[in-house]
């Protein structure tokens with residue numbers, strides 16, 4: 001009883017408990033659910049959305065939100081593959097250029113939101129369209145392939161039965177979590193999202209904290225987009241379509257407040273896991289796949305509800 | 317209804333019997349009984365964290381029936397309050413300690429929030445609403461235009477709106493939780509007049525304050541809370557300052573205002589020349605107009621004045637929070653202070669007036685709030701050193717006697733006065749050279765005030781220059797080495813401690829407002 005109460009008091013509990021319950025239920029329904037192959041498949045599936053979710057966690061804690069991440073991921077993949085294939089640039093240059101595009105998109109988002117005061121929702125929704133449009137303009141709507149061999153090999157490799165992309169995700173999530181919780185910069189992010197005025201009085205350059213988080217999110221989108229490109233072995237213009245919804249859903253399920261100032265990368269990781277467990281679980285139990293989408297929606301709203309309940313019981 | 321005679325002439329207008337309440341295992345109230353006679357103004361006194369606000373939140377249904385033990389009787393009738401709405405229905409009017417106005421609405425809409433129309437209806441009759449608000453404000457002698465947006469009001473004006481809101485519902489029991497904490501002397505007197513008049517019309521008031529003078533001025537009876545229990549009860553005839561303070565803090569306080577022992581040095585650390593702050597909305601008007609003063613090392617300068625005199629605007633502009641003109645010199649060198657970052661870099665510090673609005677980060681615990689202004693000090697290579705951070709925060713917890721289980725307690729769970737102490741710890745942490753303190757002891761209990769005064773003397777002794785704004789005149793006169801009085805954004809008088817008196821101060825503050833008549 002006391003143990004349960006303590007568990008309830010941990011911020012991530014609201015999400016950890018349901019994750020455990022879902023996993024057990026699906027395991028009972030179908031033992032193959034927790035076989036190594038199946039687990040590896042689940043982990044690989046959450047890689048790309050997961051990488052971006054790390055950046056989005058920072059951004060939303062700082063009080064912003066970015067709806068353009070999917071489009072930016074697609075644009076970066078196309079820009080780098082176009083530079084490498086059509087313009088014959090070396091691999092490194094192509095990748096760096098892709099990353100730069102991600103940073104730039106984030107910078108533009110950040111400047112528009114912070115300097116011109118256009119609501120983040122609108123500004124980044126605009127970027128969603130702009131990036132997707134540029135993407136199609138550049139590739140004329142056709143996939144760009146083949147991509148250079150080193151990249152192809154990178155995408156094909158299976159370290160530990162997983163992928164390099166997954167390794168990158170784990171690394172980025174680890175660094176992202178540590179930096180957010182334990183560094184001065186992370187503290188400034190929480191302060192800015194908590195109350196901009198208080199942060200400003202403390203001498204924090206809140207404008208650059210927020211713009212920095214937009215740039216980080218843009219860069220993460222670029223990384224995710226290019227990693228998927230290497231795995232697909234083609235600069236697919238549809239890369240990233242609809243990702244923004246999964247990213248935001250998992251961040252919110254993980255306990256990040258839409259108002260900023262609250263949340264952790266660990267929470268987001270659990271959020272990603274729960275979404276993936278439910279999706280894969282419904283597949284192994286043979287339910288119509290469209291139920292997955294329904295389930296994600298229900299879970300997101302429930303998770304936020306449970307979190308609110310947890311906070312309330314803690315207060316009174 | 318069982319006993320009609322009794323309810324016609326009840327023994328008590330209000331009785332809270334055997335109230336106990338805990339928060340996550342921490343006991344805030346245990347077996348508290350408070351009885352208030354009809355038409356009494358009953359004071360509730362106690363240290364920060366004694367449980368006063370918690371008791372009042374129970375009476376207002378914020379903590380609904382079932383989340384506490386004990387019973388509530390109104391005119392000897394047991395009532396069950398499940399929500400603030402229930403409390404409203406029972407005739408309870410509540411002015412909470414933390415101001416909760418809706419900034420985007422007008423004063424009138426705030427006052428009649430939720431009851432914008434008298435007879436229901438979907439479309440709000442604004443003309444009628446403004447008239448009603450104007451009438452109400454008029455009976456309270458509050459000079460505010462009901463059409464004005466609340467966002468433009470300062471803290472004391474907002475407080476007045478909150479009081480008007482509670483009175484608009486014509487309550488039979490009025491709760492004022494430190495409602496005078498950010499009112500000026502005049503406004504407080506005015507409020508007392510209103511409450512006294514309503515007392516004649518069957519209003520029973522529960523009045524929470526940390527200012528002893530107010531207790532003596534207005535209360536008919538008092539209950540002293542200490543650590544969540546009733547420490548003593550007094551009728552007006554038995555009021556005695558020493559006894560009350562002793563019951564409250566459990567010891568007697570000598571030298572309530574400490575005497576300055578260190579000398580002020582001759583070296584100037586800060587000077588401002590012709591500071592002018594334009595009005596945020598009106599062109600060709602200045603809220604601060606040509607203010608100049610200088611500060612020496614270790615000096616305590618008091619800034620006095622009535623509401624709207626430009627006191628807060630002066631310090632906020634000097635800290636780079638408001639656009640301003642004028643020249644600022646730090647340690648003799650002219651410096652630009654265009655934003656708080658630059659101000660901090662020059663060793664300036666600011667404690668803001670409203671801890672809820674821009675004083676604290678409510679998503680953080682005590683520890684993170686305390687260290688926020690100097691993160692480099694608690695980090696190595698940009699990585700935070702948790703142990704060091706905890707130690708620093710714990711030091712202030714002890715020094716300012718902040719009542720909390722640990723430095724990891726969220727500031728949202730602290731009582732108002734303890735939150736104020738956290739704000740103070742926060743601005744002290746980076747060891748500023750010049751510290752602007754806007755109402756530093758707002759909502760702080762007498763014992764802790766005494767501690768804070770000693771602390772301020774200590775800081776001055778270390779050579780830190782302090783600029784103090786306080787609406788508590790005795791406090792200002794006792795602490796400051798020198799006082800400048802502002803009226804309508806201009807300095808109207810300036811005097812040393814030796815020449816200071818309440819008369820001189822009031823004369824300047826009020827006379828300055830219409831000095832153009834006498835000139």
Ligand SMILES: Nc1ncnc2c1ncn2[C@@H]1O[C@H](COP(=O)(O)OP(=O)(O)OP(=O)(O)O)[C@@H](O)[C@H]1O
Pocket residue numbers: 315316339340342343344362363364365366367368369370371413719720728729730731732733734759761
């Ligand atoms: N929501 C909460 N969660 C946990 N503890 C709380 C909460 N609200 C109040 N407390 C604790 O209950 C105690 C009483 O608080 P309360 O706000 O009633 O004090 P108070 O007498 O009004 O003090 P002040 O003069 O500072 O306003 C304090 O120790 C406070 O920390």
Ligand SMILES: [Mg+2]
Pocket residue numbers: 368369370413493731732733
């Ligand atoms: Mg209180």
